[in-house]
Amino acid sequence: MQYTPALADDAVKTGDIRLHGPEDFAGMRRAGRLAAACLDMIAGEVRPGVTTGRLDDLIREFVFDHGALSATIGYRGYRHASCISLNHVICHGIPSDRRISDGDIMNIDVTLIIDGWHGDTSRMYWAGEPKVKARRLVETAYDAMMKGIGAIRPGGSLRDIGRAIQSHAEGQGFSVVRDFCGHGLGRVFHDAPNVVHYAEYRDRFGVHCAPDLELKPGMFFTVEPMINEGKPDAKLLKDGWTAVTRDKSLSAQFEHSVGVTETGVEIFTKSPAGRDRPPYVL
Numbered sequence: 001m002q003y004t005p006a007l008a009d010d011a012v013k014t015g016d017i018r019l020h021g022p023e024d025f026a027g028m029r030r031a032g033r034l035a036a037a038c039l040d041m042i043a044g045e046v047r048p049g050v051t052t053g054r055l056d057d058l059i060r061e062f063v064f065d066h067g068a069l070s071a072t073i074g075y076r077g078y079r080h081a082s083c084i085s086l087n088h089v090i091c092h093g094i095p096s097d098r099r100i101s102d103g104d105i106m107n108i109d110v111t112l113i114i115d116g117w118h119g120d121t122s123r124m125y126w127a128g129e130p131k132v133k134a135r136r137l138v139e140t141a142y143d144a145m146m147k148g149i150g151a152i153r154p155g156g157s158l159r160d161i162g163r164a165i166q167s168h169a170e171g172q173g174f175s176v177v178r179d180f181c182g183h184g185l186g187r188v189f190h191d192a193p194n195v196v197h198y199a200e201y202r203d204r205f206g207v208h209c210a211p212d213l214e215l216k217p218g219m220f221f222t223v224e225p226m227i228n229e230g231k232p233d234a235k236l237l238k239d240g241w242t243a244v245t246r247d248k249s250l251s252a253q254f255e256h257s258v259g260v261t262e263t264g265v266e267i268f269t270k271s272p273a274g275r276d277r278p279p280y281v282l
Contacts, residue, residue, distance in 0.1 A: 001015065001016065001017060001192060001193065001213070002016050002017070003016065003017045003018075003019055003216060004016040004017070004018060004019065005018070005019055005021075006018040006019060006020045006021070006024055006186065006187075006218070009116070009187070010187060011116065011187040011188055012188070013188050013190070013191055013192075014192075015192055016192060017184065017192050017193055017213075017216075017219060018184070018186060018191065018192075018218070018219075018220070019216060019217070019218030019219060020186060020218040020219075020220055020259065021218065024117075024186065024218075024220075025259055025266065027115055027116070027117040028117050028119070028186065028220060028257065028259060028268045029268055030114055030115065030117065030119075031068075031112065031113065031114045031115070031117040031118055031119030031268070032119040032121065032257050032267075032268025032269040032270075033119070033268070033269075033272060034066055034068060034112060034114055034119055035110055035111065035112050035119030035120065035121045035257075035269055036119070036121055036269045036270060036271050036272060037066075037271075037272050037273075038059060038062050038063065038110050038112065039108060039110060039121060039122075039123050039271070039275070040271055040272060040273040040275050041058070041062055042055055042058060042059060042062075042108060042125075043125065043275050043278075043280040043282060044280075044282045045058055046100065046106070046108075046125040046126075046127055047100070047127055047128070048099075048100055048101055048102045048104075048127045048128050049099055049100065050099065050100050050127075051095075051096070051097050051098060051099050051100070052084040052086070052093070052095040052096055052098050052100065052106075053095045053096050053097055053098075055082070055084060055095065055108065056080050056081055056082050056084065056095035059081045059082045059108075059110055060073070060080075060081035060082075063081055063110075063112050066114075067114070068112040068113060068114040069112065069113040069114075070110075070111070070112055070113075071111035071112060071113050071118055071120070071189050072110075072111055075189070078241070080094065080095045081110065082095060082108055082109060082110050083095075083107075083108075083109040083122075083241075084106055084107070084108050084109075085106060085107040085109070085242075085251070085253070086098070086100070086104055086105070086106045087104055087105060087106070087250055087251075088244050088245045088248050088249060088250055088251060089107075089242055089243070089244050089251065090177055090179075090180070090226050090228070090234050090243040090244060090245060090251040090253070091107070091109070091180055091226060091243050091251075091253060092241040092242055092243055093106075093107075093241075093242055094239060094241055094242060100127045101127065101128075102127060102128035102129065103126070103127065103128055103129060103130050103131060103134070104126065104127045104128075104130075105124060105125070105126045105130050105134050105137075105138055105250065105252065106124070106125050106126070106127075107122050107123070107124050107125075107251075107252065107253045107254075108122060108123060108125060109121075109122035109253075109255065110122070111189065116187050117186065117187060118185045118186065118187070118188075118189050118257075119257060119268065119269060120185055120189075120222055120255065120257050120269070121255050121256060121257060121269035122224065122253060122254060122255040123254055123255075123275075123276070123277070123278075124138045124141060124142070124252050124253065124254060124277070124278060125278055125280075126138065126278055126279075133229065133250075134229075134250055136172070137174060137227065137229050137250055137251075137252045138252045138277075138278060139277070140168070140169055140172045140174055140227055140252070141169075141225065141226075141227040141252035141253055141254050142254050142276070142277045143168060144164075144165045144168045144169045144176075144197075144225050144227060145165070145223055145224070145225055145254045145255070145256065147164040147165060147167075147168045148161040148162070148164045148165040148197065148223045148225065149161075149223050149256060149258055149265055149267065150164065150265075151163070151164040152215060152223075152258065152260060152264065152265035153215065153260075153263075153264050153265070154215060154216060154217050154260060154261075154262060154263075154264075155214065155215065156214075156215045157212050157213060157214055157215060158193065158195060158196070158210070158211065158212055158213045158215065159199050159209070159210055159211075159212040160215075161195065161197070161223060162195075162196050162197050162198045162199045162210045163198075163199035165197045165198065165223075165225045166197065166198040166199050166200075167199075169225070169227045174227050174228060174229060175227070175228045175230065175231055175232040176197050176198045176225060176226070176227060176228075176232055177197070177225075177226035177227070177228060177232050177234055177251070178196075178198060178201055178232055179234040179243070180226055180234070180243065181194045181195055181196045181197065181224075182194070182195030182196075182197070182221055182222040182223050182224045182255075183195060183221060183222055184219070184220060184221045185220055185221065185222060185257060186220045191220075191221075193211075193213055193219075193221065194211065195221050195222065195223060195224075196210045196211060197223075197224075197225035197226070198210055215260050216260060217260050217261055217262050218259070218260065219259065219260040220257065220258070220259045220260075221257075221258065222255055222256065222257050222258070223255070223256055223258060224253060224254070224255030224256075225253065225254070226251055226252075226253040227251065227252050227253070228245050228249055228250070228251045229245075229249040229250040229251070230245060230247040230248075230249030230250075231245070231246065231247050231249070233245070233246040233247070234246065254277070255269075256268070256269045256270070257269045
């Protein structure tokens with residue numbers, strides 16, 4: 001894997017890690033801010049009795065009303081403008097006529113495209129009043145993401161990110177999902193590199209270290225740890241999309257799109273309304 005300068009209008013995945021310039025940062029700010037504003041909007045709609053399909057309809061309308069495109073509609077046959085993952089669903093939950101119940105927690109994940117740039121972000125929400133441990137899981141997932149982002153600096157490494165996330169999550173008594181990861185993005189939805197959210201893991205064959213890579217200015221990628229209440233193991237359902245915890249424990253996830261700068265990191269998807277973590281003040 002090698003680093004290459006990002007080229008204008010280059011939207012083909014090559015396996016190389018693209019290094020972006022100032023105009024590219026400006027494009028990602030526009031896309032990231034609009035994606036974050038979409039999640040701000042939906043915060044006022046999450047409540048018991050609402051279907052996840054209705055939330056997806058509102059997200060789709062927001063995206064198109066703002067002159068953007070949904071990156072997920074048509075992606076590998078997917079038909080929705082969001083993924084909505086309730087309770088023990090880790091990620092890629094499909095919106096449906098399922099009604100939200102009091103105490104449910106959920107991740108809502110959106111990716112939109114504006115001027116060719118992808119804004120990819122997700123947040124946790126809860127309906128009514130969640131249980132104490134569910135609330136603590138959500139808080140831990142947010143803090144773990146932010147600690148991972150806080151470890152980003154030029155000359156640092158991908159493993160620094162995973163180490164910060166894993167240390168915080170496991171220190172709170174939770175586990176980090178190994179089966180899914182963050183990814184490069186920009187003009188390409190899913191690009192190099194893969195960004196794993198742990199530094200090492202142990203299985204019956206021994207201890208394994210996460211892949212490592214030097215962080216350089218101009219890299220764009222997501223940080224999106226999935227934190228489980230129980231064990232880290234995941235299972236994919238027959239629909240080919242929905243991933244759930246094998247032990248049916250709760251799962252929580254937050255996601256930001258970021259860029260490595262000359263001095264540290266820029267978050268492209270911070271909430272314009274200050275609604276980065278629940279409870280959300282409307």
